[in-house]
Amino acid sequence: MVSFNFDDWLIGFSTLAILLFGYGLGFYFFYKSRKMKETLLTMLSLSMISVSFAWLPVVLDFFLVIITNSSNTLLVYIYLTWIQLPFTVFFSQYVAAELLLPSKKIYIIYFLELIGILFLISLFLDPINSVNSFGYPLASFYHKISLKINLITGIFGIILIVFVFIFSGIGYLYKSLISKNSIRNNFRFLGLGMIFISLCGFLDNIANGTILVLIRLGAIIGLFLTYRGLKPKIRKKQVSFEENMKILSYFLRKPKSADILGEIEYYQKLLKRPITLFMSFYPDDLKLYKISELIQKLKDFPEINKKIYLTHEMDGDIFEFTQNAIDKFDIMLLFCSKEALSSAEVKSQWISAFENDKIIIPICIKLDFIPESLRKNEKLIYDLYDFNKNILNLRYLILKSIFLK
Known part of the structure; x- marks a missing residue:
């Protein structure tokens, strides 16, 4: 018989909520982006899907313990939790580089690929000693599996998270200050969304107990803000939602004066x-x-x-x-x-x-x-x-x- 206490149920269901919200939003935008053949929206939707994988092991273990009254091996959950990190950062920062520093995009991508590969190598070489597990066996299931930030794997992981916070979070907010009124709010919401997601990801790594519920609620807010940043403002239904999404994606790139005639067409x-x-x-x-x-x-x-x-x-x-x-x-x-x-x-x-x-x-x-x-x-x-x-x-x-x- 499962002996979950109140904290267990609260952490389990709150983590399930963010998982469903992240997957739902990610697959929704992925479907829309493929329908419109918009690469940037596809990349950002993949980052939403990927970041949600961080909470998949908690939900799997929560229901596994309910059904079988036993937890799975720690190694499975380590890989499920942390393999997503370099991919999430790559997808989201590819979009940020395209919108914020397109001329330097290739260098940003190379840097993230290097750090991501080093992170994965160090994780696979010593997975057990690279993490701390919280919950099981102290509780009935794994509440979370966090990186040890004093070891090389944790250092690479923190570099990736901090990069997202500074480059896309602060970067989008700065872009909102210098952008035209038409897309200022889009960049503002994208920046706040990235700040919430990266900050909550970092706090989730160092916190424990029921405070995780508030942190994961913050991650849901971050995903919602990102959605608001991508959501077009439809004017009198002149065009469909899909067309507005395409227009918004087009507007987020800074137009060049030489292309004005092409844009008019x-x-x-x-x-x-x-x-x-x-x-x-x-x-x-x-x-x-x-x-x-x-x-x-x-x-x-x-x-x-x-x-x-x-x-x-x-x-x-x-x-x-x-x-x-x-x-x-x-x-x-x-x-x-x-x-x-x-x-x-x-x-x-x-x-x-x-x-x-x-x-x-x-x-x-x-x-x-x-x-x-x-x-x-x-x-x-x-x-x-x-x-x-x-x-x-x-x-x-x-x-x-x-x-x-």
Whole structure:
């Protein structure tokens, strides 16, 4: 008869929860990534599946003891617990290297492969002395099998865990600070997820007892945050969830200016209907920004609706604007100048659009002319000497913004 105490049941079922959550999330993203043929999503999904293997031995031993009233050999659980570590780190850091330091990716991969191989060699050469086992025979099943961090195997393992914490955890958070508003939260969630997973992995290695429940709950939070980092923000169901996932994966890579035309073609293929624009500007800025010419150029592009709403069509009536126009356009192009900043009409229009969660793209000559609330938005710095450059960059921003806010 199994004689589990409360701590045994708590540790057993909490570990089962993280195992199911990790596998479920990992296989879900693996299925989606293979369907979309997205390599980065595939690699990250494999890292989720792999990291969940760390808790598989605990769950297996928990149920084995329930069924047979005896535990398995320690050697089996050592291999099941720790063989996954270099593979988990490789998969997750391959993605991080691609997104954070693509030019140095090959060196990062070589370094991780070297440390991973040394870790596995040292583990296979002396598995029993490389770990501490907690639980059985002191309790009824293995609560965990941790590395001895004062031995060579443990040192290599800690190097891998710390690398994940610093490179992808801190790295993604830094990337979120310098990224555009559209993907800032994605990098922030990815960074927090990696920090939680690596930190909880380290704490799981040194802690014991029921505190393991809280640590493994933290690992679940880490997996969930990683999921949030990969989860696209669907805008009005213009495209399917799978297409949004593909777009998000595409956006996470930093676009090169030389590829703007190619990216415009990419977004055009995903667009379901033309984009309707509203142009808000101060009348004296018509010549400064060549707004009439800009309108004619934009109407020539297939992704732009021929009907473009303009400031003067609203007759200064903000109630009419809010009631009749706010739902008719997708993006507001806000032409910013010193005069526009102090214009009650322009101000009321962009504030109304802002409060209704509309996409607003500020267009300015100086950043100081952009309203404070909109300075984190995707913006166009208008070049007074290169009209065609302005058109190209504006098309890119319009198409990009319509998919990710």
